[in-house]
Amino acid sequence: MSDASVAAQIAAKWRKKRGSLIMALHELQDIKGYVPWNDALELAQAMNIPLARIYEVLTFYNFFKLDAPGKAVISVCTGTACYLKGNDKTLEEFKKQLGISEGESTPDRMFHLQCVRCVGCCGLAPVCVVNGKTYGRVTTGDVSNIIAEWRKKFEEEE
């Protein structure tokens, strides 16, 4: 399936249904991992929705990503329990070591850093999740190990 046809197919599915822009954007992000500019533009034309409106929606909801995410998505839980147990410091350590802010990806597209509000295992607080793998009772000292573990994994895959 070429890039062009993803947006076209999604548009064909949703264009007749009122108020379906969010669904179409969800689907696009599910497939692509984020919403690329060219796909948004194509979707705008195919669904006859102004591009400005599409970006109003994309930038209003935190869920949507405008840039390609990193291969390893690091979710630092900043829910109440994790936050009180010191995950704010873990977050700062990730930012420092990766050189990026929350919601950003490293230039090599290997890591994406984001915050989540509670992953449902407060007993392990503070918690981080990387691509589905959960790390409990995380300390700032664990940060470099987590990064190294995933970097090694990706390098081996290549």
Add this chain to the structure above:
Amino acid sequence: MVKLKIDNQEVEVPAGTSVLDAARSVQIEIPTLCNHPDVNPSAGCGMCIVKINGRIMRSCCTPVAENMEVITTDAELFETRRMVLKLILSNHPNSCLSCVRSGACELQEMANTFNIVDAPLPNLTKRYDIDDSTKAVVLDNSKCILCGRCVEVCQNQQNIWALSFLNRGLATRIMPANGINLADSPCIKCGQCSAHCPTGAIVEYDDTAKVWEMLRNPDLYTVVQIAPAVRVAIGEEFGFEFGKNLTGKTYAALRRMGFDKVFDTNFGADLTIIEEATEFVRRFTKAPESLPMFTSCCPAWVDMLEKFNADMIPNFSTCKSPHEMVGAMAKTYFADKAGIDPAKIRVVSVMPCTAKKWEISRSEDMKSSGYQDVDVSITTRELAKMIKQAGIDFRNIADEQADNPLGEYSGAATIFGATGGVMTAALRTAYFYITGQELAKPEFKDIEGLEGVKETKVTIDGAEVRIAVAHGVGNVEKILDCIREAKEKGEELPYHFVEVMACRGGCVAGGGQPRVIGGEYAKPYGITDKIRELRARGLFDEDENAANRLSHHNKEIQTLYEEYIGEPNGEKAHHLLHTHYTPRPMYKGEED
């Protein structure tokens, strides 16, 4: 009708009226920074709170109800409004002294009214990059109070969708999609955003320094021209009533500023009519397949055509806009006649418009004289500022005349500044070209006024000419769709000749027109239909009282054709007075 009580006064207004408008009907002015009659209420600013049956609510978006009891001001409301205003100001730079909107800023006026002098909140203003990419309008998000008027106007009145709300909460900004520059967006530079902005967040691109530099350079020969709509609006900046025609004072002021020649875009309007009427008559009588024909004087409309409606390019009049024609004539015909090296001539246009700043370098056709035909385009607002800088007592200066050969004009030219005017002027001359006779009644009342789309039919030599006039480009789509449908089905065209002006009301309400605080129609501030009507009246009155109301009887125009251009639509005319159109993407880089 709904009956309610506002501050213990009995009020009766139509159902659906907002509490704010109902209060206005009995001379109660509820403060607001976002409400404007041109846009849907957004409940953005929070200043218009009132007590309705004891509860505090926003009056702009609350419709009246039977037996409602409204209190518009008391101690609690006053203090709450002050706090709302302080919160707005805590996110707005304290840069009034160096802001172009100072003195004509609704936020500044409101801060003065509410006496915000004590205990301001800490200032959290974020600095954003200023977007001056269009060189026509300048967007500074640091000064934006998120009232939403510009977004409403851009999206709903103009249907351009260049501006939008990006992000949310404290991070919200007014920008094109994905935060790109306005120049790379669908923006048509009409400037209606700046005409409606209550602060200095969106203003015209300032070219006044460039003009002073030219005027002070002894090696240059500077000529200036004023657009039709300028003369009926500039007075507002000097305390004259709305719509007062001040052509003579404006000429005098320009001469005092140091321009070597004071010409008039109205001369160009007459010239446009000769070319455009000739073009229409040719299409109508000899090439009906090239109908309908659209007017092309409005650069924002031209921009919209190239970006949004390129399929209509063959239907666009190839005539340049009047000030571009004057620019071309100044650097060729006038330069020849006066024996001046055109390389030394600088042409300054004073326009009611921000898009004209873009138009002067739109394409290579804008250099038909071998030089850029118009060097700088400033708005009415910028001219007013320059007159003040020059220390000219505009109120008392004596009227003067324009210079020839590019200064004489007919009544037909001056109405170019109001919706329906270009069409009226063109029909007068087209009628004469087809029949050899003058119209018995040179007015078309059906196409005057502020209805979004206006239609009329004129019978010329037994043939019916169907006319449409649209203003506020959001209205043009209906016309275009009718035309496309008829063409597709091979049916008879709904219209033969269509006038489009990007701004509601035409150029009189352009993006570069004065926006004064105070005056006889003080509120709501900025541009309103009442002001549009008064300015248009100023132009139509001049036409009605003009000795000559027909472009083809302008003596200087006749001389120009005899001495220089030859035939209308001829080879020389095409080179100097006409242009070409090219499809362009709505978003830069779209074709990638």
